[in-house]
Amino acid sequence: MPTAVSLFSGCGGSDAGIFNAGFEVLMANDVLAYAQAVYEHNHPETDYRLGDVSKIQHFPEAELLVGCYPCQGFSQGGVRDAGRKINTLYLEFARALNQIKPKAFIVENVSGMVRKNYAHLLQDQVKVFTDAGYNVSFQVLNASDFGVAQERKRIFIVGIREDFGIEYDFPQPTHGVLGGQPKTTIRDAIDGMPEWPEGEFYDLGFHWYYLSRNRRNEWGDQSKTIVANPRHMPLHPMSPPLEKLDQDVWRFQHDGPARRFSYREAAKLQGFGYLAFPEHKYGSLNMRYKVVGNAVPPPLFEAVARALPNIWN
Numbered sequence: 001m002p003t004a005v006s007l008f009s010g011c012g013g014s015d016a017g018i019f020n021a022g023f024e025v026l027m028a029n030d031v032l033a034y035a036q037a038v039y040e041h042n043h044p045e046t047d048y049r050l051g052d053v054s055k056i057q058h059f060p061e062a063e064l065l066v067g068c069y070p071c072q073g074f075s076q077g078g079v080r081d082a083g084r085k086i087n088t089l090y091l092e093f094a095r096a097l098n099q100i101k102p103k104a105f106i107v108e109n110v111s112g113m114v115r116k117n118y119a120h121l122l123q124d125q126v127k128v129f130t131d132a133g134y135n136v137s138f139q140v141l142n143a144s145d146f147g148v149a150q151e152r153k154r155i156f157i158v159g160i161r162e163d164f165g166i167e168y169d170f171p172q173p174t175h176g177v178l179g180g181q182p183k184t185t186i187r188d189a190i191d192g193m194p195e196w197p198e199g200e201f202y203d204l205g206f207h208w209y210y211l212s213r214n215r216r217n218e219w220g221d222q223s224k225t226i227v228a229n230p231r232h233m234p235l236h237p238m239s240p241p242l243e244k245l246d247q248d249v250w251r252f253q254h255d256g257p258a259r260r261f262s263y264r265e266a267a268k269l270q271g272f273g274y275l276a277f278p279e280h281k282y283g284s285l286n287m288r289y290k291v292v293g294n295a296v297p298p299p300l301f302e303a304v305a306r307a308l309p310n311i312w313n
Ligand SMILES: C[S@@+](CC[C@H](N)C(=O)[O-])C[C@H]1O[C@@H](n2cnc3c(N)ncnc32)[C@H](O)[C@@H]1O
Pocket: 008, 009, 010, 011, 012, 013, 014, 015, 029, 030, 031, 032, 035, 051, 052, 053, 054, 067, 068, 069, 070, 071, 089, 291, 294, 295, 296, 297
């Protein structure tokens, strides 16, 4: 089994993908205690180191390095400040890359990174990874093209160590018009789950900002993007449809029960097979949503990992 080291591992979305692709994850790391608890509960065999990545001096040797450094600087939901320190965590990833020198690496981040304002940060990432000795490629992929019941566009940066002399080819869609198989729907992902799972969904009101856009898709559609902040979680399709009243003003078409997706439904819409949420002192409702919303959809990460050439023997 080829080995991997994972950074910015969260509750293990990306890593569930590489486990499924046949890798053994030797070490994982994150600063969030509840992310560690969920990860360890679901993958007890991995050495999960809790704490700031910059404090890790020695990383184990591995053939693959994966990491999804935080994206607040680039994401639509976050603070769009291209100079924020959080935008330089890729240098920690580069430090690990230079130390481990794996055969390949995979990075995932929000697609906002391709916007003009952030082009210099993307270019810098490509440069530091190239300088570390890798042939680097990047592409934006949509999770719904890979069997996930969600519209979620993310950028992937993949590098293969230059001594292999190989360029990485991104996977072709498996679902939708290009992929041939029908896209996975909200119904496919969450049908049969409890309609009203008390205590498992965020039930504060729908304020003006929430209703500044359409937050609901139909059972037969893919979900809108699952986010880490529960206040902005899309509506469950049992909720009445929303109609547009004015620019940035929407309202429910009629009265009736309405709620956001629960964190368990969010996990299904992210493409997790089964994800257990252990009881934990930091396992608040908000934290459960956060670790799920931060995750990379496992089937998408798996597709990217499986598209790596066979350089493991
Ligand atoms: C986009 S999320 C990663 C999601 C994860 N790969 C998954 O699929 O579940 C980014 C993660 O980086 C973590 N993080 C932020 N700053 C960090 C730091 N200095 N050291 C380690 N982890 C950090 C956050 O807590 C968050 O879980």
